Every structure is written in C-alpha cells, then in structure tokens.
Amino acid sequence: MTVSAPTMHQVARLSYAEGTGWKAVSLGYQGTDLRMLVIVPDAGTFAAFERDLTAEGLEAIAGAVSDH
Numbered sequence: 001m002t003v004s005a006p007t008m009h010q011v012a013r014l015s016y017a018e019g020t021g022w023k024a025v026s027l028g029y030q031g032t033d034l035r036m037l038v039i040v041p042d043a044g045t046f047a048a049f050e051r052d053l054t055a056e057g058l059e060a061i062a063g064a065v066s067d068h
Contacts, residue, residue: 017064021045026065037062 015026024039039061041049 015065017061019061019064021049022061024061024065026062037065 017024021042022039023042024037027036027038029035
C-alpha cells in the first residue's frame, strides 16, 4: 500500500554560515520569535565534532549564523 502525506517545504532566504568542519542554518518557527539552529558537521566527522563541541564553540557557531 502507498500512502501520500504532506511534508514540510519552504523557499526562503535563511541565515547560513560555515566554518572549519561544519555548516549551519537558522530556521524560524512561523508566528514566533523562536529559531532552530541546525549544525551539520563535515562528512565522516560527526563523532569528533560532537566530542569536541563546547558551549563556547556552540555560541560561536550561533553567532556566525546570526551575523549573516
């Protein structure tokens, strides 16, 4: 059996940044001031990225995204 289901989609200009070992985007929630920060480590580096990520590093990534 095949079932069709609606999915999320959007065409928009988003806050984006990239740095050594990562790319990130900030997605806003409609009707609110809330945002979700999505960070994607380079391929094959997730475990090391996760292990080495500090609060300061996360703040730096969030700041880089919000500056764009």
